[in-house]
Amino acid sequence: MAGRLAAVFVMGALALAPAAQRPTPQTPPGRATPPPPPATIQPVTPLHPPDVVFLPSDDAVVDGMLKLANVRPSDVVYDLGCGDGKIVIAAAQRYGARAVGVDIDPERIKEATANVQRAGVGDKVSLVLGDIFDPAVSIHDATVVTLFLLPSLNQRLRPRLMSDLAPGTRVVSNSFDMGRDWPPTRTEQVGNFTIYLWTIPKRAAGD
Ligand SMILES: C[S@@+](CC[C@H](N)C(=O)[O-])C[C@H]1O[C@@H](n2cnc3c(N)ncnc32)[C@H](O)[C@@H]1O
Numbered sequence: 139m140a141g142r143l144a145a146v147f148v149m150g151a152l153a154l155a156p157a158a159q160r161p162t163p164q165t166p167p168g169r170a171t172p173p174p175p176p177a178t179i180q181p182v183t184p185l186h187p188p189d190v191v192f193l194p195s196d197d198a199v200v201d202g203m204l205k206l207a208n209v210r211p212s213d214v215v216y217d218l219g220c221g222d223g224k225i226v227i228a229a230a231q232r233y234g235a236r237a238v239g240v241d242i243d244p245e246r247i248k249e250a251t252a253n254v255q256r257a258g259v260g261d262k263v264s265l266v267l268g269d270i271f272d273p274a275v276s277i278h279d280a281t282v283v284t285l286f287l288l289p290s291l292n293q294r295l296r297p298r299l300m301s302d303l304a305p306g307t308r309v310v311s312n313s314f315d316m317g318r319d320w321p322p323t324r325t326e327q328v329g330n331f332t333i334y335l336w337t338i339p340k341r342a343a344g345d
Pocket of ligand 1: 187188189190191194217219220222224225241242246269270271312
């Protein structure tokens with residue numbers, strides 16, 4: 139019940155949150171000021187207004203998602219709708235993984251680029267300005283995908299996840315499931331938030 143209420147609250151917040159309310163990531167002590175990010179980043183797809191507003195996952199939820207997906211240094215973690223980059227930065231910094239963040243909002247990618255540089259994980263993290271639904275944004279090499287979108291967007295993304303990701307790839311979502319037809323293999327509660335795990339199944343012969 140508490141999880142369902144939290145999901146309803148998060149959906150409301152995602153629909154209404156002003157994009158300006160964002161925490162400013164801290165510069166780690168002892169690190170020099172990073173160079174400024176490039177002034178313009180080229181989109182890989184046509185851009186349109188985001189399908190859901192930016193709202194960062196809670197720190198504990200980020201950690202919970204990466205643990206639930208059992209992220210290892212050998213993994214390639216894609217955050218589809220990466221916002222300010224906090225999940226891809228955590229995946230690289232705390233789990234040693236390579237990570238790719240995709241977002242359709244140029245402001246988010248600019249912000250994520252600065253945060254990645256500030257966190258000193260530019261060698262492990264790439265950022266892509268583009269639409270997560272556009273096949274021009276390749277996700278084939280992901281071994282873990284993280285999502286914090288909306289139920290309708292998870293379900294819209296589902297065919298793409300099923301066709302483009304290798305069997306065994308783990309998908310984790312903050313707050314929202316994939317609908318009745320694809321039940322999660324595990325769920326966990328992190329404070330008020332439910333997090334969900336799926337594993338891409340083996341394809342049937344001929345698929
Ligand atoms: C709720 S935020 C999640 C941010 C981050 N993943 C996290 O959990 O902290 C959703 C993000 O998805 C992005 N987004 C929305 N529609 C998108 C689309 N079609 N393609 C790429 N990014 C999109 C938004 O700009 C926003 O930054």
